[in-house]
Amino acid sequence: MTSAVAGPDDRPDDTPAARPAKAGPRQWAGLAVLVLPVLLIAVDMTVLGFAVPYLTEDLRPTGGQLLWIVDIYGFVLAGLLITMGSLGDRIGRRRLLMIGALGFGLASLAAAFAPTPEVLIAARALLGMAGATLMPSTLSLLRNLFTDDRQRLLAIAIWASGFSAGSALGPILGGWLLEHYHWGSVFLINLPVMAVLLVALPLLVGESKDPDPGRLDPVSVLLSMAAMLPAVYGVKKLAEYGWAPVPAAALAAGLVLGVLFVRRQLRLPHPLIDVRLFAVRRFSVAVATNLMIVFSLVASLFFLTQYLQLVLGMSPVAAGLVLVPGLAVSVAASFAAVSLARRMSLGAVLVLGLALIATGFLLVTQAPLEGGAALIAVAFLLIGTGIGLAETLTNDAILTAAPPARAGAASAISETAYELGGALGVALLGSVLTAAYRIRLEDVASVPGEAMDAARETLGGAVSAADGLPGDAGAALLGAAQSAFLDGMHLTSAIATVIVVAAMVQAGLLLRRDRTPAAGAAPEAESADA
Numbered sequence: 001m002t003s004a005v006a007g008p009d010d011r012p013d014d015t016p017a018a019r020p021a022k023a024g025p026r027q028w029a030g031l032a033v034l035v036l037p038v039l040l041i042a043v044d045m046t047v048l049g050f051a052v053p054y055l056t057e058d059l060r061p062t063g064g065q066l067l068w069i070v071d072i073y074g075f076v077l078a079g080l081l082i083t084m085g086s087l088g089d090r091i092g093r094r095r096l097l098m099i100g101a102l103g104f105g106l107a108s109l110a111a112a113f114a115p116t117p118e119v120l121i122a123a124r125a126l127l128g129m130a131g132a133t134l135m136p137s138t139l140s141l142l143r144n145l146f147t148d149d150r151q152r153l154l155a156i157a158i159w160a161s162g163f164s165a166g167s168a169l170g171p172i173l174g175g176w177l178l179e180h181y182h183w184g185s186v187f188l189i190n191l192p193v194m195a196v197l198l199v200a201l202p203l204l205v206g207e208s209k210d211p212d213p214g215r216l217d218p219v220s221v222l223l224s225m226a227a228m229l230p231a232v233y234g235v236k237k238l239a240e241y242g243w244a245p246v247p248a249a250a251l252a253a254g255l256v257l258g259v260l261f262v263r264r265q266l267r268l269p270h271p272l273i274d275v276r277l278f279a280v281r282r283f284s285v286a287v288a289t290n291l292m293i294v295f296s297l298v299a300s301l302f303f304l305t306q307y308l309q310l311v312l313g314m315s316p317v318a319a320g321l322v323l324v325p326g327l328a329v330s331v332a333a334s335f336a337a338v339s340l341a342r343r344m345s346l347g348a349v350l351v352l353g354l355a356l357i358a359t360g361f362l363l364v365t366q367a368p369l370e371g372g373a374a375l376i377a378v379a380f381l382l383i384g385t386g387i388g389l390a391e392t393l394t395n396d397a398i399l400t401a402a403p404p405a406r407a408g409a410a411s412a413i414s415e416t417a418y419e420l421g422g423a424l425g426v427a428l429l430g431s432v433l434t435a436a437y438r439i440r441l442e443d444v445a446s447v448p449g450e451a452m453d454a455a456r457e458t459l460g461g462a463v464s465a466a467d468g469l470p471g472d473a474g475a476a477l478l479g480a481a482q483s484a485f486l487d488g489m490h491l492t493s494a495i496a497t498v499i500v501v502a503a504m505v506q507a508g509l510l511l512r513r514d515r516t517p518a519a520g521a522a523p524e525a526e527s528a529d530a
Contacts, residue, residue: 042166056460076128100133175316294421326380333388347511356386
Protein backbone atom coordinates (compact mmCIF):
# COMPACT_ATOMS: atom_id res chain seq x y z
CA MET A 1 0.00 0.00 0.00
CA THR A 2 2.85 2.38 0.59
CA SER A 3 4.44 2.12 -2.82
CA ALA A 4 4.21 4.93 -5.31
CA VAL A 5 2.73 2.62 -7.95
CA ALA A 6 -0.73 1.18 -7.40
CA GLY A 7 -2.43 -1.75 -9.04
CA PRO A 8 -5.26 -1.59 -11.54
CA ASP A 9 -7.90 -1.75 -8.81
CA ASP A 10 -6.42 1.39 -7.26
CA ARG A 11 -6.81 3.49 -10.41
CA PRO A 12 -10.27 4.75 -11.19
CA ASP A 13 -10.62 5.94 -14.78
CA ASP A 14 -9.97 9.69 -14.66
CA THR A 15 -10.92 10.46 -18.30
CA PRO A 16 -13.73 13.00 -18.76
CA ALA A 17 -15.99 10.41 -20.38
CA ALA A 18 -15.74 8.02 -17.46
CA ARG A 19 -18.37 8.06 -14.72
CA PRO A 20 -17.52 6.41 -11.41
CA ALA A 21 -19.71 3.41 -10.71
CA LYS A 22 -22.21 3.74 -7.88
CA ALA A 23 -21.69 1.43 -4.92
CA GLY A 24 -24.29 -1.28 -4.35
CA PRO A 25 -25.47 -3.28 -1.31
CA ARG A 26 -22.37 -5.47 -1.26
CA GLN A 27 -20.05 -2.46 -1.11
CA TRP A 28 -22.01 -0.91 1.76
CA ALA A 29 -21.95 -4.23 3.60
CA GLY A 30 -18.21 -4.36 2.96
CA LEU A 31 -17.90 -0.90 4.51
CA ALA A 32 -19.55 -2.23 7.67
CA VAL A 33 -16.81 -4.87 7.87
CA LEU A 34 -14.08 -2.28 7.34
CA VAL A 35 -15.49 -0.22 10.20
CA LEU A 36 -14.94 -3.10 12.64
CA PRO A 37 -11.16 -2.56 13.08
CA VAL A 38 -11.77 1.14 13.75
CA LEU A 39 -14.53 0.28 16.22
CA LEU A 40 -12.27 -2.20 17.96
CA ILE A 41 -9.33 0.22 18.28
CA ALA A 42 -11.60 2.88 19.78
CA VAL A 43 -13.22 0.48 22.26
CA ASP A 44 -9.80 -0.77 23.34
CA MET A 45 -8.52 2.78 23.80
CA THR A 46 -11.39 4.07 25.98
CA VAL A 47 -11.87 0.86 27.94
CA LEU A 48 -8.26 0.85 29.06
CA GLY A 49 -8.61 4.37 30.45
CA PHE A 50 -11.45 3.24 32.70
CA ALA A 51 -9.50 0.16 33.75
CA VAL A 52 -6.48 2.19 34.93
CA PRO A 53 -7.64 2.53 38.56
CA TYR A 54 -8.37 -1.21 38.76
CA LEU A 55 -5.18 -2.50 37.20
CA THR A 56 -3.22 0.05 39.28
CA GLU A 57 -4.67 -1.43 42.46
CA ASP A 58 -4.05 -5.01 41.31
CA LEU A 59 -0.65 -4.81 39.58
CA ARG A 60 0.83 -1.81 41.46
CA PRO A 61 2.67 -0.29 38.46
CA THR A 62 4.95 2.71 38.88
CA GLY A 63 3.96 5.96 37.18
CA GLY A 64 6.32 5.21 34.29
CA GLN A 65 5.01 1.66 33.93
CA LEU A 66 1.42 2.93 33.90
CA LEU A 67 2.20 5.33 31.06
CA TRP A 68 3.90 2.53 29.11
CA ILE A 69 0.90 0.22 29.70
CA VAL A 70 -1.35 2.87 28.18
CA ASP A 71 0.80 4.10 25.31
CA ILE A 72 3.17 1.26 24.26
CA TYR A 73 0.35 -0.08 22.10
CA GLY A 74 0.07 3.15 20.15
CA PHE A 75 3.81 3.59 19.70
CA VAL A 76 4.41 0.07 18.38
CA LEU A 77 1.37 0.36 16.13
CA ALA A 78 2.44 3.74 14.73
CA GLY A 79 5.99 2.56 14.20
CA LEU A 80 4.88 -0.49 12.22
CA LEU A 81 1.98 0.96 10.21
CA ILE A 82 4.13 1.97 7.26
CA THR A 83 5.94 -1.38 7.22
CA MET A 84 2.70 -3.34 7.47
CA GLY A 85 1.16 -1.19 4.75
CA SER A 86 4.02 -2.14 2.46
CA LEU A 87 3.55 -5.79 3.44
CA GLY A 88 -0.13 -5.51 2.56
CA ASP A 89 0.84 -4.32 -0.91
CA ARG A 90 2.71 -7.58 -1.39
CA ILE A 91 0.52 -10.23 0.22
CA GLY A 92 -2.86 -8.50 -0.18
CA ARG A 93 -4.62 -5.98 2.03
CA ARG A 94 -7.56 -8.22 2.83
CA ARG A 95 -5.21 -11.06 3.78
CA LEU A 96 -3.28 -8.71 6.06
CA LEU A 97 -6.51 -7.72 7.80
CA MET A 98 -7.30 -11.36 8.51
CA ILE A 99 -3.81 -12.10 9.84
CA GLY A 100 -4.07 -9.04 12.06
CA ALA A 101 -7.48 -10.06 13.38
CA LEU A 102 -6.16 -13.44 14.51
CA GLY A 103 -3.07 -11.89 16.11
CA PHE A 104 -5.11 -9.22 17.85
CA GLY A 105 -7.35 -11.83 19.42
CA LEU A 106 -4.42 -13.88 20.73
CA ALA A 107 -2.66 -10.79 22.12
CA SER A 108 -5.89 -9.74 23.84
CA LEU A 109 -5.97 -13.06 25.66
CA ALA A 110 -2.40 -12.49 26.88
CA ALA A 111 -3.23 -8.97 28.11
CA ALA A 112 -6.40 -10.11 29.88
CA PHE A 113 -4.51 -12.52 32.13
CA ALA A 114 -1.25 -10.58 32.60
CA PRO A 115 0.07 -11.17 36.16
CA THR A 116 2.57 -8.28 36.32
CA PRO A 117 3.00 -4.78 34.84
CA GLU A 118 5.90 -6.05 32.72
CA VAL A 119 3.79 -8.83 31.17
CA LEU A 120 0.94 -6.40 30.50
CA ILE A 121 3.33 -3.97 28.78
CA ALA A 122 4.64 -6.83 26.61
CA ALA A 123 1.10 -7.96 25.76
CA ARG A 124 0.13 -4.41 24.85
CA ALA A 125 3.18 -4.23 22.58
CA LEU A 126 1.99 -7.42 20.84
CA LEU A 127 -1.44 -5.83 20.49
CA GLY A 128 0.27 -2.91 18.78
CA MET A 129 2.02 -5.23 16.35
CA ALA A 130 -1.26 -6.93 15.48
CA GLY A 131 -3.10 -3.61 15.31
CA ALA A 132 -0.55 -2.35 12.81
CA THR A 133 -1.67 -5.09 10.43
CA LEU A 134 -5.34 -4.12 10.83
CA MET A 135 -5.36 -0.42 10.09
CA PRO A 136 -3.36 0.21 6.89
CA SER A 137 -5.76 -1.68 4.66
CA THR A 138 -9.05 -0.06 5.66
CA LEU A 139 -8.87 3.33 3.93
CA SER A 140 -7.27 2.02 0.75
CA LEU A 141 -9.88 -0.76 0.49
CA LEU A 142 -12.57 1.84 1.13
CA ARG A 143 -11.37 3.89 -1.84
CA ASN A 144 -11.62 0.78 -4.02
CA LEU A 145 -15.20 0.17 -2.87
CA PHE A 146 -16.41 3.77 -3.38
CA THR A 147 -15.21 5.59 -6.51
CA ASP A 148 -18.09 8.11 -6.62
CA ASP A 149 -17.06 11.32 -4.80
CA ARG A 150 -20.27 11.84 -2.80
CA GLN A 151 -20.67 8.19 -1.88
CA ARG A 152 -17.03 8.09 -0.81
CA LEU A 153 -17.45 11.12 1.48
CA LEU A 154 -20.49 9.50 3.09
CA ALA A 155 -18.55 6.23 3.43
CA ILE A 156 -15.69 8.07 5.11
CA ALA A 157 -18.18 9.71 7.50
CA ILE A 158 -19.45 6.25 8.44
CA TRP A 159 -15.89 4.93 8.73
CA ALA A 160 -14.85 7.85 10.96
CA SER A 161 -18.01 7.50 13.05
CA GLY A 162 -16.83 4.00 13.96
CA PHE A 163 -14.13 5.64 16.08
CA SER A 164 -16.73 7.72 17.93
CA ALA A 165 -19.18 4.82 18.23
CA GLY A 166 -16.46 2.60 19.68
CA SER A 167 -15.43 5.34 22.07
CA ALA A 168 -19.05 5.65 23.22
CA LEU A 169 -19.54 1.89 23.55
CA GLY A 170 -16.26 1.39 25.41
CA PRO A 171 -17.17 3.25 28.62
CA ILE A 172 -20.59 1.60 28.90
CA LEU A 173 -19.48 -1.94 28.17
CA GLY A 174 -16.16 -1.55 29.95
CA GLY A 175 -17.73 0.11 32.98
CA TRP A 176 -20.21 -2.74 33.37
CA LEU A 177 -17.43 -5.33 33.03
CA LEU A 178 -15.24 -3.54 35.58
CA GLU A 179 -18.04 -3.45 38.13
CA HIS A 180 -18.74 -7.18 37.76
CA TYR A 181 -15.52 -8.85 36.65
CA HIS A 182 -11.73 -8.68 36.75
CA TRP A 183 -10.12 -5.76 34.88
CA GLY A 184 -8.69 -8.21 32.33
CA SER A 185 -12.21 -8.76 31.00
CA VAL A 186 -11.97 -5.44 29.12
CA PHE A 187 -9.52 -7.05 26.72
CA LEU A 188 -11.73 -10.10 26.15
CA ILE A 189 -14.39 -7.99 24.39
CA ASN A 190 -12.01 -7.85 21.43
CA LEU A 191 -12.54 -11.54 20.69
CA PRO A 192 -16.11 -11.55 19.30
CA VAL A 193 -15.36 -8.53 17.08
CA MET A 194 -12.34 -10.30 15.65
CA ALA A 195 -14.41 -13.43 15.06
CA VAL A 196 -17.00 -11.49 13.04
CA LEU A 197 -14.24 -9.83 11.03
CA LEU A 198 -12.60 -13.14 10.17
CA VAL A 199 -15.89 -14.61 8.93
CA ALA A 200 -17.35 -11.61 7.06
CA LEU A 201 -14.28 -10.08 5.44
CA PRO A 202 -13.63 -12.73 2.74
CA LEU A 203 -17.35 -12.81 1.89
CA LEU A 204 -17.86 -9.07 1.35
CA VAL A 205 -14.53 -7.41 0.50
CA GLY A 206 -12.43 -8.32 -2.52
CA GLU A 207 -8.68 -8.69 -2.39
CA SER A 208 -6.52 -5.75 -3.38
CA LYS A 209 -2.76 -5.52 -3.76
CA ASP A 210 -0.08 -3.88 -5.84
CA PRO A 211 1.07 -6.17 -8.70
CA ASP A 212 4.42 -4.38 -8.86
CA PRO A 213 5.22 -3.11 -5.35
CA GLY A 214 9.01 -3.15 -5.62
CA ARG A 215 11.46 -4.56 -3.13
CA LEU A 216 10.79 -4.17 0.60
CA ASP A 217 13.69 -2.19 2.05
CA PRO A 218 14.70 -3.72 5.42
CA VAL A 219 16.94 -0.75 6.26
CA SER A 220 13.93 1.59 6.06
CA VAL A 221 11.92 -0.74 8.29
CA LEU A 222 14.65 -0.66 10.94
CA LEU A 223 15.15 3.09 10.64
CA SER A 224 11.43 3.81 11.06
CA MET A 225 11.30 1.98 14.39
CA ALA A 226 14.79 3.07 15.49
CA ALA A 227 13.84 6.71 14.99
CA MET A 228 10.56 6.61 16.87
CA LEU A 229 11.25 4.60 20.02
CA PRO A 230 14.37 6.45 21.31
CA ALA A 231 12.77 9.82 20.57
CA VAL A 232 9.60 8.92 22.44
CA TYR A 233 11.57 7.46 25.35
CA GLY A 234 13.62 10.65 25.59
CA VAL A 235 10.58 12.93 25.55
CA LYS A 236 8.76 10.84 28.17
CA LYS A 237 11.69 10.76 30.59
CA LEU A 238 12.55 14.44 30.16
CA ALA A 239 8.91 15.38 30.80
CA GLU A 240 8.70 13.17 33.88
CA TYR A 241 12.04 13.81 35.59
CA GLY A 242 13.64 16.85 33.95
CA TRP A 243 17.05 17.10 32.29
CA ALA A 244 19.19 13.95 32.25
CA PRO A 245 21.93 12.91 29.79
CA VAL A 246 20.51 9.51 28.79
CA PRO A 247 17.00 10.70 27.78
CA ALA A 248 18.50 13.72 26.00
CA ALA A 249 20.87 11.47 24.05
CA ALA A 250 17.98 9.13 23.17
CA LEU A 251 15.91 12.05 21.88
CA ALA A 252 18.82 13.35 19.79
CA ALA A 253 19.49 9.87 18.39
CA GLY A 254 15.85 9.47 17.42
CA LEU A 255 15.82 12.81 15.60
CA VAL A 256 19.01 11.99 13.70
CA LEU A 257 17.67 8.59 12.68
CA GLY A 258 14.42 10.24 11.60
CA VAL A 259 16.33 12.55 9.27
CA LEU A 260 18.20 9.56 7.84
CA PHE A 261 14.91 7.74 7.30
CA VAL A 262 13.40 10.66 5.37
CA ARG A 263 16.53 11.08 3.21
CA ARG A 264 16.52 7.38 2.38
CA GLN A 265 12.85 7.50 1.36
CA LEU A 266 13.59 10.34 -1.05
CA ARG A 267 16.25 8.24 -2.78
CA LEU A 268 14.38 4.92 -3.04
CA PRO A 269 12.31 4.10 -6.16
CA HIS A 270 9.83 2.24 -3.91
CA PRO A 271 9.91 3.95 -0.49
CA LEU A 272 8.15 2.70 2.61
CA ILE A 273 6.54 6.13 2.90
CA ASP A 274 6.22 8.60 0.04
CA VAL A 275 7.30 11.78 1.83
CA ARG A 276 6.77 13.80 -1.35
CA LEU A 277 3.04 13.66 -0.64
CA PHE A 278 3.62 16.33 2.00
CA ALA A 279 4.26 18.80 -0.83
CA VAL A 280 0.49 18.63 -1.50
CA ARG A 281 -0.91 21.40 0.69
CA ARG A 282 -4.37 19.89 1.25
CA PHE A 283 -2.78 16.58 2.20
CA SER A 284 -0.18 17.93 4.63
CA VAL A 285 -2.63 20.25 6.42
CA ALA A 286 -5.21 17.46 6.78
CA VAL A 287 -2.62 15.03 8.20
CA ALA A 288 -1.32 17.62 10.68
CA THR A 289 -4.87 18.49 11.74
CA ASN A 290 -5.74 14.84 12.35
CA LEU A 291 -2.59 14.31 14.39
CA MET A 292 -3.26 17.31 16.62
CA ILE A 293 -6.92 16.41 17.14
CA VAL A 294 -6.17 12.82 18.13
CA PHE A 295 -3.21 13.98 20.24
CA SER A 296 -5.54 16.10 22.36
CA LEU A 297 -8.52 13.71 22.39
CA VAL A 298 -6.66 10.62 23.61
CA ALA A 299 -4.84 12.61 26.29
CA SER A 300 -8.18 13.99 27.50
CA LEU A 301 -9.68 10.51 27.79
CA PHE A 302 -6.61 9.45 29.79
CA PHE A 303 -7.05 12.12 32.46
CA LEU A 304 -10.83 12.69 32.38
CA THR A 305 -11.60 9.07 33.22
CA GLN A 306 -9.28 9.30 36.24
CA TYR A 307 -10.79 12.63 37.27
CA LEU A 308 -14.35 11.32 37.16
CA GLN A 309 -13.56 8.12 39.07
CA LEU A 310 -10.74 9.05 41.46
CA VAL A 311 -11.46 12.72 42.14
CA LEU A 312 -15.26 12.85 41.91
CA GLY A 313 -15.65 9.26 43.15
CA MET A 314 -17.93 8.05 40.34
CA SER A 315 -18.32 4.41 39.34
CA PRO A 316 -16.97 3.34 35.93
CA VAL A 317 -20.48 3.13 34.46
CA ALA A 318 -21.46 6.56 35.79
CA ALA A 319 -18.21 8.06 34.55
CA GLY A 320 -18.78 6.48 31.14
CA LEU A 321 -22.27 7.97 30.94
CA VAL A 322 -20.80 11.44 31.50
CA LEU A 323 -18.63 11.06 28.39
CA VAL A 324 -21.09 9.14 26.20
CA PRO A 325 -23.12 12.19 25.00
CA GLY A 326 -19.99 13.80 23.58
CA LEU A 327 -18.83 10.60 21.95
CA ALA A 328 -22.29 9.85 20.55
CA VAL A 329 -22.86 13.33 19.13
CA SER A 330 -19.57 13.07 17.25
CA VAL A 331 -21.22 10.32 15.17
CA ALA A 332 -24.04 12.71 14.18
CA ALA A 333 -21.52 15.48 13.53
CA SER A 334 -19.66 13.20 11.10
CA PHE A 335 -22.77 13.07 8.90
CA ALA A 336 -23.48 16.77 9.38
CA ALA A 337 -20.02 17.43 7.95
CA VAL A 338 -21.12 15.85 4.65
CA SER A 339 -23.91 18.41 4.33
CA LEU A 340 -21.79 21.36 5.48
CA ALA A 341 -19.10 20.46 2.92
CA ARG A 342 -21.54 21.24 0.12
CA ARG A 343 -22.14 24.77 1.44
CA MET A 344 -18.84 25.84 3.02
CA SER A 345 -15.17 25.63 2.19
CA LEU A 346 -13.05 22.87 3.69
CA GLY A 347 -11.15 25.42 5.78
CA ALA A 348 -14.35 26.97 7.15
CA VAL A 349 -15.77 23.64 8.35
CA LEU A 350 -12.45 22.69 9.93
CA VAL A 351 -12.22 26.05 11.73
CA LEU A 352 -15.74 25.53 13.09
CA GLY A 353 -14.95 22.04 14.32
CA LEU A 354 -11.60 22.97 15.85
CA ALA A 355 -13.11 26.03 17.56
CA LEU A 356 -15.65 23.75 19.29
CA ILE A 357 -12.85 21.40 20.41
CA ALA A 358 -10.77 24.27 21.78
CA THR A 359 -13.79 25.65 23.68
CA GLY A 360 -14.36 22.24 25.23
CA PHE A 361 -10.78 21.97 26.45
CA LEU A 362 -10.96 25.52 27.80
CA LEU A 363 -13.99 24.48 29.88
CA VAL A 364 -12.03 21.54 31.32
CA THR A 365 -9.49 24.01 32.74
CA GLN A 366 -12.30 25.17 35.05
CA ALA A 367 -13.18 21.72 36.44
CA PRO A 368 -13.64 21.82 40.25
CA LEU A 369 -12.75 19.34 42.99
CA GLU A 370 -16.44 18.64 43.63
CA GLY A 371 -19.52 18.56 41.41
CA GLY A 372 -17.71 18.81 38.10
CA ALA A 373 -19.55 16.06 36.20
CA ALA A 374 -21.97 18.42 34.43
CA LEU A 375 -19.15 20.72 33.31
CA ILE A 376 -17.17 17.76 31.94
CA ALA A 377 -20.26 16.48 30.11
CA VAL A 378 -20.75 19.84 28.38
CA ALA A 379 -17.04 20.21 27.62
CA PHE A 380 -16.81 16.75 26.10
CA LEU A 381 -20.02 17.36 24.12
CA LEU A 382 -18.26 20.32 22.45
CA ILE A 383 -15.10 18.27 21.88
CA GLY A 384 -17.05 15.38 20.34
CA THR A 385 -19.04 17.66 18.03
CA GLY A 386 -15.90 19.34 16.79
CA ILE A 387 -14.10 16.06 16.19
CA GLY A 388 -17.01 14.67 14.19
CA LEU A 389 -17.06 17.74 11.94
CA ALA A 390 -13.32 17.87 11.39
CA GLU A 391 -12.26 14.26 10.96
CA THR A 392 -14.65 13.31 8.18
CA LEU A 393 -13.36 16.10 5.95
CA THR A 394 -9.69 15.70 6.81
CA ASN A 395 -9.85 11.99 5.95
CA ASP A 396 -11.54 12.74 2.64
CA ALA A 397 -8.96 15.44 1.91
CA ILE A 398 -6.14 12.99 2.59
CA LEU A 399 -7.59 10.37 0.25
CA THR A 400 -8.39 12.77 -2.60
CA ALA A 401 -5.48 15.23 -2.44
CA ALA A 402 -2.95 12.64 -3.57
CA PRO A 403 -2.98 11.27 -7.13
CA PRO A 404 -4.89 7.96 -7.44
CA ALA A 405 -1.66 6.03 -7.99
CA ARG A 406 -0.49 7.11 -4.50
CA ALA A 407 -3.75 6.45 -2.63
CA GLY A 408 -2.19 3.60 -0.67
CA ALA A 409 0.71 5.74 0.51
CA ALA A 410 -1.72 8.49 1.50
CA SER A 411 -3.79 6.02 3.56
CA ALA A 412 -0.73 4.72 5.38
CA ILE A 413 0.44 8.22 6.30
CA SER A 414 -3.07 9.16 7.47
CA GLU A 415 -3.35 6.14 9.74
CA THR A 416 0.18 6.65 11.06
CA ALA A 417 -0.78 10.22 12.02
CA TYR A 418 -3.85 8.87 13.85
CA GLU A 419 -1.96 6.35 15.90
CA LEU A 420 1.11 8.50 16.47
CA GLY A 421 -1.12 11.36 17.60
CA GLY A 422 -2.89 9.09 20.08
CA ALA A 423 0.34 7.65 21.43
CA LEU A 424 2.02 11.03 21.71
CA GLY A 425 -1.06 12.46 23.42
CA VAL A 426 -0.73 10.01 26.30
CA ALA A 427 3.07 10.07 26.34
CA LEU A 428 3.59 13.83 26.22
CA LEU A 429 0.51 15.30 27.88
CA GLY A 430 0.36 12.27 30.18
CA SER A 431 3.96 12.90 31.19
CA VAL A 432 3.22 16.59 31.76
CA LEU A 433 0.26 15.61 33.95
CA THR A 434 2.41 13.13 35.90
CA ALA A 435 5.20 15.67 36.40
CA ALA A 436 2.80 18.41 37.51
CA TYR A 437 1.07 15.99 39.88
CA ARG A 438 4.35 15.03 41.54
CA ILE A 439 5.49 18.63 41.88
CA ARG A 440 2.18 19.76 43.38
CA LEU A 441 1.86 16.84 45.81
CA GLU A 442 3.87 17.99 48.83
CA ASP A 443 4.51 15.98 51.99
CA VAL A 444 1.42 15.59 54.15
CA ALA A 445 1.78 15.71 57.92
CA SER A 446 1.35 12.34 59.71
CA VAL A 447 1.70 10.40 56.45
CA PRO A 448 4.70 8.00 56.43
CA GLY A 449 7.39 8.34 53.76
CA GLU A 450 6.51 5.01 52.11
CA ALA A 451 2.88 6.06 51.67
CA MET A 452 3.95 9.42 50.22
CA ASP A 453 6.28 7.70 47.74
CA ALA A 454 3.44 5.43 46.59
CA ALA A 455 1.08 8.40 46.35
CA ARG A 456 3.48 10.35 44.13
CA GLU A 457 3.59 7.57 41.53
CA THR A 458 -0.05 7.84 40.41
CA LEU A 459 -3.37 9.13 41.69
CA GLY A 460 -4.51 5.50 41.90
CA GLY A 461 -1.49 4.80 44.10
CA ALA A 462 -2.51 7.70 46.33
CA VAL A 463 -6.03 6.30 46.69
CA SER A 464 -4.64 2.89 47.69
CA ALA A 465 -2.16 4.45 50.12
CA ALA A 466 -4.89 6.57 51.70
CA ASP A 467 -7.06 3.50 52.24
CA GLY A 468 -4.29 1.96 54.35
CA LEU A 469 -3.92 4.96 56.69
CA PRO A 470 -5.93 6.04 59.74
CA GLY A 471 -8.94 8.26 59.05
CA ASP A 472 -7.54 11.79 59.30
CA ALA A 473 -4.17 10.99 57.69
CA GLY A 474 -5.81 9.06 54.87
CA ALA A 475 -8.31 11.85 54.19
CA ALA A 476 -5.53 14.48 54.20
CA LEU A 477 -3.42 12.47 51.75
CA LEU A 478 -6.36 11.80 49.44
CA GLY A 479 -7.38 15.46 49.42
CA ALA A 480 -3.86 16.62 48.66
CA ALA A 481 -3.46 14.06 45.86
CA GLN A 482 -6.80 14.96 44.27
CA SER A 483 -5.94 18.65 44.38
CA ALA A 484 -2.52 18.01 42.81
CA PHE A 485 -4.07 15.89 40.07
CA LEU A 486 -6.65 18.57 39.33
CA ASP A 487 -3.90 21.18 38.94
CA GLY A 488 -2.10 18.88 36.49
CA MET A 489 -5.33 18.28 34.55
CA HIS A 490 -5.94 22.03 34.27
CA LEU A 491 -2.42 22.49 32.88
CA THR A 492 -2.68 19.69 30.32
CA SER A 493 -6.12 20.94 29.21
CA ALA A 494 -4.67 24.41 28.66
CA ILE A 495 -1.87 22.91 26.56
CA ALA A 496 -4.42 20.91 24.55
CA THR A 497 -6.37 24.14 23.95
CA VAL A 498 -3.28 25.84 22.53
CA ILE A 499 -2.55 22.83 20.28
CA VAL A 500 -6.07 22.80 18.84
CA VAL A 501 -6.06 26.57 18.31
CA ALA A 502 -2.79 26.20 16.38
CA ALA A 503 -4.45 23.57 14.17
CA MET A 504 -7.44 25.89 13.67
CA VAL A 505 -5.27 28.81 12.55
CA GLN A 506 -3.32 26.57 10.18
CA ALA A 507 -6.46 25.11 8.57
CA GLY A 508 -8.15 28.50 8.33
CA LEU A 509 -5.21 30.15 6.60
CA LEU A 510 -4.13 27.36 4.26
CA LEU A 511 -7.47 25.80 3.26
CA ARG A 512 -9.77 28.82 3.25
CA ARG A 513 -10.59 28.46 -0.47
CA ASP A 514 -10.45 24.67 -0.81
CA ARG A 515 -13.59 22.63 -1.32
CA THR A 516 -14.18 18.90 -1.16
CA PRO A 517 -14.84 16.85 -4.35
CA ALA A 518 -18.33 16.10 -3.01
CA ALA A 519 -19.05 19.84 -3.19
CA GLY A 520 -18.41 19.75 -6.91
CA ALA A 521 -14.79 20.88 -7.09
CA ALA A 522 -12.08 18.42 -7.94
CA PRO A 523 -9.11 18.52 -5.63
CA GLU A 524 -5.88 19.81 -7.03
CA ALA A 525 -2.49 18.42 -6.17
CA GLU A 526 -1.27 21.79 -4.98
CA SER A 527 2.28 22.24 -3.86
CA ALA A 528 3.07 23.49 -0.43
CA ASP A 529 3.91 26.94 -1.73
CA ALA A 530 0.78 27.26 -3.84
